[in-house]
Amino acid sequence: MQTEIITIGDEILIGQIVDTNSAFLGKELNKVGISIYQITSIQDEKSHILKALKEAEENADIIIITGGLGPTKDDITKHTLCEYFNDTLVEDKAVLKHVEFLFSNYIKTPISEINKQQALVPSRAKVLKNEFGTAPGMWIEKNGKVFVSLPGVPYEMKTLVSNAVIPKLLEQFKFPYIMHKTLLTYGLGESAIASRIEAFEDALPSFIKLAYLPSLGRVRLRLSAKGIDKVKVEAAMKIQVNLLLPQVKDIFVGFEEDNTIEVLIGARLTEMGKTLAIAESCTGGRIAQGFTANAGASKYFKGSIVSYATASKVDVLGVSEDVINKDSVVSKTVAEAMAKNVLTLFNTDYAISTTGNAGPAKGDSDAEVGTVWIAIATKTQVYSEIFNFSNQREKVIMKATNKAFEMLLKEISKK
């Protein structure tokens, strides 16, 4: 059983947007045993769409198509599906009612003829209701194969996949059991890890694969297993994880399930009933945003101060001006004062701070581009570390953010 994703849209091919939909689909489908064979991104162009549909039908049993369902003329997926399946468009009354509802409740402009055309679907398609948008999902079967066409707007697509596509696929097909176990490691390069665990890797059973995913100061080791019998797959995975763990225990920080490190930290803080505040300089809101992107953040996250200008470290965070003048704004003392003061200000159990220079030019201190101090404060102590991450702005911000998460996770994991 093969599954292929086709994403349609010139904006992907010219690099105007990054295709995050495919990653979501890959992850969610994997959870229920559906592995993606291929992702094909193509233009909003009829002959190309037809060719991709034909190739996908030859290679795959389930074809998931995203994009090209908007009301404007550049969106041609629906008409092209009609041509491919030799079908015609018919109005779906329920979709029309939903489009009218969305317009009267949220959009608040008069509904036009092209909006109403969102209710047209190929006659053989089963409609999947799109709660959050005007373009419905469409489910079309042909010779036992399934084609699902979904809007490209990420949150519309995501809801459709979780609420309609996956349940229907599970009803109709039987999938093998797939599991991944990813070990997050920090502090050693991939080839050094590979040398160390070579014997382990060579002895892996054929249905378990090991992959190395290096990025910005960390390496993720992913074990993937696939099989019919869930119990056996899980038992085999457990054995391998137990063999691997002792060999990497000095660099291992935790398992990454679905979860990002922010989610792991949030879950642990919530469980402990502890709270967090942040004082960010060079990371500019990136750390706070990492936490608040997830529902439930209000259970542990009280707030953050982005003290970007040096003056605001004094005025808002109450860092002593003398200390800044003496030690410079990128220093151990300033980082630690920021963490301590924000802990007090928000009255939390933990606080984290960053101060550094992300570049490209030197700022209010003499610190080299890439120099970042990160401090952690608790009610009883404060400590900090210095790093030199890179000379590339985006890399400095992201490495500092990742390192802050890593230090915080280590701190809250202390017994």
Place this chain on the structure above:
Amino acid sequence: MQTEIITIGDEILIGQIVDTNSAFLGKELNKVGISIYQITSIQDEKSHILKALKEAEENADIIIITGGLGPTKDDITKHTLCEYFNDTLVEDKAVLKHVEFLFSNYIKTPISEINKQQALVPSRAKVLKNEFGTAPGMWIEKNGKVFVSLPGVPYEMKTLVSNAVIPKLLEQFKFPYIMHKTLLTYGLGESAIASRIEAFEDALPSFIKLAYLPSLGRVRLRLSAKGIDKVKVEAAMKIQVNLLLPQVKDIFVGFEEDNTIEVLIGARLTEMGKTLAIAESCTGGRIAQGFTANAGASKYFKGSIVSYATASKVDVLGVSEDVINKDSVVSKTVAEAMAKNVLTLFNTDYAISTTGNAGPAKGDSDAEVGTVWIAIATKTQVYSEIFNFSNQREKVIMKATNKAFEMLLKEISKK
């Protein structure tokens, strides 16, 4: 002349990483006239790689392959290329020297046998030096077609593309001229815009395409033109832009070259010598992060307070507890007090604030999920607006962030 991208790596197909490399390649190659016909993402699996190479060779003249060049056993691109081209691996002395240099300077662990194997390349490949990593780029020609294999690590790949791949392609081929002009609009939906500019769209010459890129409160209108004669293409584009602009002038905020609205706001504030502070609640750092992601933010951005917990609006931002109790934390008075107070606290010319409920559950107020107040303060006035964005968390956060940017751009553009 067709160009195809093949990205290799299970991590893409299982959704463990988002493929940002393809977007970079699409954008950079477009700038020099190379349009991407298709992006194909496949597994680290020999028969699949061989099949994709064969299909790409049939469809395209230039094939760019990323990924699978690491030193570990899951990386098989190099061996598979050898099989495809019926070639063998030979050691490249310059690459070996570079690998040794990287180890002695940066990695500081002894070099191992698997690291040295990074210097093995197919005998017919021309090596492209990878400044920042051990895996070299490889350029292989066959019957006038070009295959380029690049590492998947983004910053290594990017440098290779800019410094080696694009110059070599331009030396060897003649490409048409491609240009895009993207108009950023705020405040009107795509179908309403489409109705308004229908006659314009229908009258576009065949070599200019219009695309609508809607996302969370804004629509980007992209005109793409392609032709042999750069001067003629540019002249034709200018005519169309001049026809389009007057029809959207009430919703047009600027051209997006490579720029986001945050960059446009930053440039205007810097030019005026004015400063900005932010008080964020439901947007949780997203607005601050939008500004600080860009170099030069310190010229106008003084800082932000993410007052996520209600108590922090009182303790840190100084909003009156009585007002919060009387009007609720999601209210006009609280939004305006947040903006005024953060303006004073950071001593800036402009301030923006958000308070709302992003969901999924109701928080410290009775406000419906999706309700957001956004306020703008200057030294002489404060005002606010209420919105109901959606009932989906990510959408609420992003729509509120975009609306805040829009309101701020309008405010600073007032004469």
